[in-house]
Amino acid sequence: MSYLEYRIKTVPTGFRKLYYLNWPLLLLIISTAAVGVLMLYSVAGGSFSPWAGTQINRFAAFFVLMMFISMMPIWFWRNLSFIGYAVALVLLVLVEFIGTTGMGAQRWIDLGFMRLQPSELTKIGLVMMLAFYYDRLPLSKISHPLWVLFPIIIILVPTAMVLQQPDLGTALLLLATGGTMMFLAGVHWAYFATVVAGVIGLVASVFQSRGTSWQMLADYQFRRIDTFLNPASDPLGAGYHITQSKIALGSGGWTGRGYMQGTQSRLNFLPEKHTDFIFTTLAEELGFIGGISLLGMYLLILLFCLSSAWQNRDRFSSLLILGISMNFFLFFAVNMSMVMGLAPVVGVPLPLVSWGGSAMLVLMVGFGLIQSAHVHRPRAEK
């Protein structure tokens, strides 16, 4: 169903929109961000500088942006889908030329007040573009090979560019998000079965390629996989991150050492303790109870997104909400797997908690879109 087919007059207008916001979701977002600020305060040894302070300011700014996006009708954003996708692609090209190199990859465009990672923006652009595509595509053509090929191209173009940076982690996330979107849109099972079989073949050939002239991954990527598979092999070298992370996490026990009492993070044993590895600080200081609570909050956010998607009879909105929530899920699932030694170290932050601008921007824009879709959902005629 498209917005043209429902009555615009049943959609709330003006300040009444505030009343129709998904308030539980909003409150969950704010509390999760508060947890992040608390942890950043602790990691800095009980100080707002250098991280907690800027995080508050950033969150405030992006919160305003989120509210702005929520208030705009969802069809307005829908019509910008293609532009958003195109802008993301342009930025991905730009970052190749004016980007800043960090950790062996070209990823940032320095905007002065923040470092923008175009690959993060691409996540939103891709979800919007796919939702838009499947909204427009007649239902009967969804599984037609030609119309399956189009979204594949839509997914592969930014994925290839991100892989070029090289940022394997984000590229895989884009693939996973895009694939999920296609699955949700109703593409036939057989395609996915084929892809799964293909992926298994590809993984096998990637490992086969190691050390040959057609090596598919950079050496550092292979090393990351190695250390993931056996972190103890090099506890002070490449496996250091994972080993130290597990030590900090494991030493938390049931209730943790207490807020601001974590020794591992405060004594600098943990790398990236304020960004990708902040979960270890939380788990060390607040223990299993703290860690499982954060996981619970993330699941609640997912649940509210899912229920919002179910209530929404607009196809674009449903797909958008589900795609963004999938993206959100991938953030915390990959990050937590990484710090707990279940996945290789890839640069994925903990959503709403880690210090960092780009990820926060993408998340808040995403939640703004979800809220907008929620507020402006089609309602049954009275």
Added chain:
Amino acid sequence: MKRLEDQIKHDRRRINRRSLLVGGAQLGFAGLLGWRMRYLQIEQADQYQLMAEENRINVRLLPPQRGEIYDRNGLIVAQNEPSYRITLVKELAGDVDEVLEKLVQLVPISDATLARARNELARSAPFLPVTIIDRVSWSDISKVAVNAPALPGVTPDVGMSRSYPFGENFAHVVGYVGPVSTRDLERRDDPDPLLRIPRFQIGKVGIESKYENQLRGRAGARRVEVNAVGRIMRELDRQEGQTGSTLQISTDTALQSYVQARLGQNSASAVVIDCTTGDILAIASSPGYDPNKFVRGISLKDYAELRDNERRPLASKSVQDAYPPGSTFKMITALAALEAGVISPNDTVKCRGHLEVSDRKFHCWKAGGHGNMNLEKSLRESCDVYYYELALKVGIEKISQMAKTFGIGVRHDVPLSAESKGLAPDKKWKLLNRGREWVIGDTVNASIGQGFVLCSPLQLAVMSARLATGKNIKPQLIKRVGADPISAPEAEPLPMSENNLRFIRRAMFEVSNNRRGTAFASRIATEEFRMAGKTGTSQVRNISEKERARGVTANEDLEWKRRDHALFLNFAPYDDPKIAVAVVVEHGGGGSKAAAPIARDITLQALYEGDPPLDAYPEEDRAKIARQQRELRKMQPDLSTARKGRA
């Protein structure tokens, strides 16, 4: 239209169904995360808590103070001295080059030292102190201390370093310490973490090495909280180490210093044993060397000089070296024969200057022969032929047995490096080690302490003490470890007739008190201190028939290396033996000329506990002795100012 609506409814249901599936998968993965969290934080918590503790807490060792060593009278012979060094902390210094430049103007630092320090500074963490220069004088340290404000990051630091106040006098007894080397680590198999400290000093030679475990003490530890780069955040607690045990050795510093001075630059060694207890009162080897040089790090040039000196200053000859005992062995042959009952003391043998045994001519040192000899005369005048005859009668097995009874070919286990076992050969030994049958000529040679027989100066002294007392005296060097006195085992009487021993002692008394005795010139004049002894001269070369025909070349005309070793052993006083002495002068010529006077002087010095009065000497020697005493006094340290440990 209806069809479209159906399609839309069908699509809604599909989205809901598939999103439920995706949501379920997400929940499942979250469950996996939760399960993993539980595994790490609850099941493995203990292990990770331990690892976190190890991460955070660093144990820094506090090296203990090494135990001091003092002599029988409590004089310290190995001590710990404060040693000053200058350290620099990079992060406090700011401009390191500028600070170093200023430092060089205050304190003389060689370019090599400076280069090493710069190198170390570049490599180490900015907050760690790096030693710029070690063993700085007190005046240089005060200069640095006064100028501290101009030298940021520079700290004068004090550590402990081993020193040996009597220098070369105890070099061969106490030994020295040096920085632990990889070879030491391999050899010792010692888990003590102290040994991993760079440049930690351990005993290398002598008592310092043999009693290393007792002297070293136990490391203390400081538990500190560190961050990931090792910077100390705070000290958690501190456990003081345990100072190494002190050691009391049996030597008498005054006597030891005298002996070392008396041996002078001869390539010689001397051992003085307290006959009643077995205490080693002095054990010296010359030339000596300054052990302090080794502690400080000896220069290559100095080391090469010591190593290449033909008189081998580094060797502790009194225990490491074994010599053919020569005529000093004759008491053994005589006792073996007496005990076996193959001769009586008054049986005579006619010495014609040589004896033919299985077509070989064995010569006596006196070309014309001694004529009729009985036991006493033969020992007094050191007739060789008499002992050839005895040996033929008694056989090598009994002689070898007797030698072992007196400690030859037996390790005495004194805590000194590379103690020689000597050798009391028998038939089995030769077959095993030389792969040849024992021949009668070997027995003849062994009877006068030549051939295969080998004996260290310490063994000579022990033999002398055993002859003097008739007891199984064992040499003792350590009196006390920490608070525990080391008591010598009760000496057992030797398994032989006291009568036979008395004959031998009487004969030895004649050696130095009978006008015809070989050591008469080196007698003691004081009636109650008169000594019994035996000279020995052991050949280093073989004298061919041709040479003998030309007339044996006098020792003085040979090059030093080919001259005979001079040996002498004695005990005194004859009536009530208190001390036993052995002296070996390598390539010194004859025992009576080169070794006996030294032994006599040492004996008197020990009995009088200081310089003896001149009338203890035979009249004709007194003028010479007076001169000698004056000169030797200059070479001995002034003990009145020496530091005392425990009395």
